[in-house]
Amino acid sequence: MVPFLLVYCVQFIETGKGFSMYICIDFDGTIVDHRFPELGPPVPGALEWMRKFQEAEAKLILFTMRSDGGSGGDSLTSAVRYLEENGITLYGVNRNPTQVHWTNSPKAYGQLYIDDAAFGCPLIHPDGFHRPCVDWDIVGPGVMEKLKE
Numbered sequence: 001m002v003p004f005l006l007v008y009c010v011q012f013i014e015t016g017k018g019f020s021m022y023i024c025i026d027f028d029g030t031i032v033d034h035r036f037p038e039l040g041p042p043v044p045g046a047l048e049w050m051r052k053f054q055e056a057e058a059k060l061i062l063f064t065m066r067s068d069g070g071s072g073g074d075s076l077t078s079a080v081r082y083l084e085e086n087g088i089t090l091y092g093v094n095r096n097p098t099q100v101h102w103t104n105s106p107k108a109y110g111q112l113y114i115d116d117a118a119f120g121c122p123l124i125h126p127d128g129f130h131r132p133c134v135d136w137d138i139v140g141p142g143v144m145e146k147l148k149e
C-alpha cells in the first residue's frame with residue numbers, strides 16, 4: 001500500500017494528474033513476430049492499441065530481453081527506434097523511472113504486463129508468423145477497460 005501511495009504522489013507531482021497505469025510490454029511475440037535479432041512483421045493490432053493506451057494516459061514501458069552490444073547487435077536500440085517511428089513514446093525501457101524513489105528491485109514496476117510468454121495470455125498464430133503472438137483483439141479492449149476504471 002505504501003509503495004502504491006508513493007507512486008501516486010510522484011506521478012501527481014510529475015503530471016499534476018491522478019494515477020494512470022504503468023503498462024510493461026514485451027517486444028518479440030508481443031509487438032512484432034519472433035525474428036530476433038531482426039524486427040519481425042508487426043503483430044496485428046499491437047501498435048494501434050499501444051497508441052490508444054497512450055491517448056488514455058497510460059505510461060508504456062518496454063520490457064524485453066533485447067539488449068545492445070551482444071551477439072544480437074544493438075537489438076534493443078532497434079526495438080526502441082521502431083516504436084518511436086511508429087508513434088510510441090516510451091516512459092521507460094526495462095525500468096520504471098519512478099521506482100528508484102521507493103525500491104531497489106530490478107523488476108520494472110507496472111500494474112499490467114503484456115507478454116506472449118505470460119501464462120494465460122491469449123495468443124494467435126497469423127499466417128507466415130514464426131511463432132504464436134499476442135491476440136490484441138482480446139488484450140487491447142481488456143486493458144482499455146482497466147484504464148477507464
Ligand SMILES: [Mg+2]
Pocket residue numbers: 026027028029030115116117
Ligand atoms: Mg516475447
